[in-house]
Amino acid sequence: MTCFLITSLFSQSSVNDYKYVIVPNKYDFLKENDQYQLNSLSKFLFEKYGFTALMQGSDYPQDLNSNRCLAMNADVFKDSGMFTTKLKIILNDCNDKLIYESEIGTSRDKEYKVAYTKALRNAFESLETVNYAYAPSDNALAISATAGAADSESEEIKELKQQIQQLESEKNQGVVSSPGTSPSGAAIAVPAAAVTTAAVVNESKAPTSSETKGFNKVLYAQAIENGYQLVDSTPKVLYKVRKTNLKDVFLVEGKSAIIFKKGDNWVVEFYESNILRQEVLNIKF
Structure with missing residues (x-):
């Protein structure tokens, strides 16, 4: 009692x-x-x-x-x-x-x-x-503030995913937006066939060699505050990622990139020279 x-x-x-x-x-x-x-x-x-x-x-x-x-x-x-x-x-x-x-x-x-x-x-x-x-309590208010910051990050992730969906939609229609713009400021449409540098993982087939160049190197997830650092066997820190409100979606620190789970694979998705790229990662949590 x-x-x-x-x-x-x-x-x-x-x-x-x-x-x-x-x-x-x-x-x-x-x-x-x-x-x-x-x-x-x-x-x-x-x-x-x-x-x-x-x-x-x-x-x-x-x-x-x-x-x-x-x-x-x-x-x-x-x-x-x-x-x-x-x-x-x-x-x-x-x-x-x-x-x-x-x-x-x-x-x-x-x-x-x-x-x-x-x-x-x-x-x-x-x-x-x-x-x-x-x-x-003060501690609970601090947790709420932290969650508010994470919510802002989730908005950034939503924007990235919207850009991804737009590119995929335009590609399916036969055109994608070029990094250049017309005099009016609108994106210039070019044939999708001309865009060969965007690597997009297709779930219905095995990833290509360019998409899996990071897969053969095992990355180990080490817990840090609000996320993980991904290190190789040296050990060298290759990515620091922060948790978001979305399941299996992480925001990459210092880059306009996200890491998320797609099927059985972990994928890092980022923009390089205004071109969307994806790379499959072999991450051990």
Whole structure:
């Protein structure tokens, strides 16, 4: 009991750092999404105790899309008991670090739905003493600022990808934009056949030798702040990359380039003399 009181007091000051709670669609001890309506009930009970609860995969607010660390991730665990159903609520942060653990809610009912519902409601009663009210700490505000910077980087990545899509579209139509411009300032269209220096990976065929010139050299990813440095066997640092809000997409420091996963390959994509190039990399994380 003493350990629990210490945990509760610590948690009371930390749950307030988080603006949202994300409730999963399914708990591990059950077989189906929202079985016995336990997940829906969890969302309802979080809101009853003052939290802003969201179901996993729903339309998240813009600030949460930009910074997932504004939310705690909820879970419910079932403790073993021969004649008693025992459930407890867990709240973890975006790095899977424990923020809060409730008291165990119990029920001796034999029917599963009744037993799970009663045990869950009993476990949620622990939150009544938390008196939750969102009040971000200085550390949480710093995390938000960092996420805002990462969001700006993601805008740059979006622009790069838009340029990539435009070039591919123009190539498919038979023309691409030349680095030169007309007197009016518009890009000059030239036959796509004349553009031979752009190396684009085609997923339906094996990469060419020019595209895979970096593949034979193994690069090892070493974790650094907000990303990785990619070193060869010497070891020499060839790239420093920073994480973004996009899955498997990294921004290359000091270059107008991104590294992203395409199929089973890692690809560095960059502009050279206004021409888009791609190179397959052999990266070991």
